[in-house]
Amino acid sequence: MRQQLIERTVQFVKEQLDGDSSGHDWFHIERVWATAKSIYDKENTGDLLVIELAALLHDLADSKLFDEAEGRQNIYYFLEGEGVSESIIQHVLQIVETISFSKGEKPATIEGQIVQDADRLDAMGAVGIARAFAYGGAKGQVLYDPTKPFYKRTDQKSVSTIHHFFDKLLLLRESMNTEKGQTMAKERHKFMIYFLDQFLNELDEARNYSKQE
Numbered sequence: 787m788r789q790q791l792i793e794r795t796v797q798f799v800k801e802q803l804d805g806d807s808s809g810h811d812w813f814h815i816e817r818v819w820a821t822a823k824s825i826y827d828k829e830n831t832g833d834l835l836v837i838e839l840a841a842l843l844h845d846l847a848d849s850k851l852f853d854e855a856e857g858r859q860n861i862y863y864f865l866e867g868e869g870v871s872e873s874i875i876q877h878v879l880q881i882v883e884t885i886s887f888s889k890g891e892k893p894a895t896i897e898g899q900i901v902q903d904a905d906r907l908d909a910m911g912a913v914g915i916a917r918a919f920a921y922g923g924a925k926g927q928v929l930y931d932p933t934k935p936f937y938k939r940t941d942q943k944s945v946s947t948i949h950h951f952f953d954k955l956l957l958l959r960e961s962m963n964t965e966k967g968q969t970m971a972k973e974r975h976k977f978m979i980y981f982l983d984q985f986l987n988e989l990d991e992a993r994n995y996s997k998q999e
């Protein structure tokens with residue numbers, strides 16, 4: 787019964803996200819789902835069913851993809867149709883809302899905190915770098931713009947994809963809720979710094995070379 791519910795949720799999410807190119811494709815969901823389970827294994831607390839359902843459904847009410855109210859209803863009717871209890875449905879919806887509405891809020895329950903860590907970890911490290919450039923490409927955003935300083939912007943829009951690292955991705959390490967999330971975030975943060983160092987060094991090399999000519 788439980789296994790069947792998870793399988794049917796996977797199918798539902800795949801149908802809803804079909805063809806997305808903004809970094810919210812099925813494989814993002816699959817990674818968040820797997821990471822959430824691995825954090826749960828380590829933390830050994832919370833309701834695994836709620837964690838799995840929330841990880842799988844977390845982007846279906848994201849305002850970047852769907853109308854928030856419609857997305858919420860869609861999730862509600864799906865879970866209700868599957869015979870999931872009202873209290874689990876409400877818990878999952880509450881997690882999805884705090885996570886996908888980009889409010890920067892800490893979810894109230896450990897289940898939500900685990901899924902939020904897993905979602906944020908997917909924006910970090912090698913995968914996070916790949917997603918950032920994929921997103922930038924899809925939006926027609928430039929790779930970098932050396933004429934604009936790197937400071938944290940208060941609005942959502944980044945000057946360039948490299949700027950997005952300074953606006954958001956380098957801040958994620960400090961926002962982890964769980965110990966396992968913190969450990970994973972440290973590694974992924976290190977890799978992003980390594981990447982940025984190399985990227986900015988290559989720009990300097992190119993700039994110094996063109997000065998010599």
Ligand code: ADP
Nearest residue numbers: 809905908909914917918921922943944947950
């Ligand atoms: P999620 O819904 O998974 O929490 P977002 O919707 O904020 O995350 O972003 C999806 C992906 O696109 C993330 O990997 C994020 O870093 C990336 N992204 C968002 N905004 C930008 C941007 N301005 N430039 C480059 N990448 C971005």
Ligand code: NI
Nearest residue numbers: 814844845905
């Ligand atoms: Ni997500």
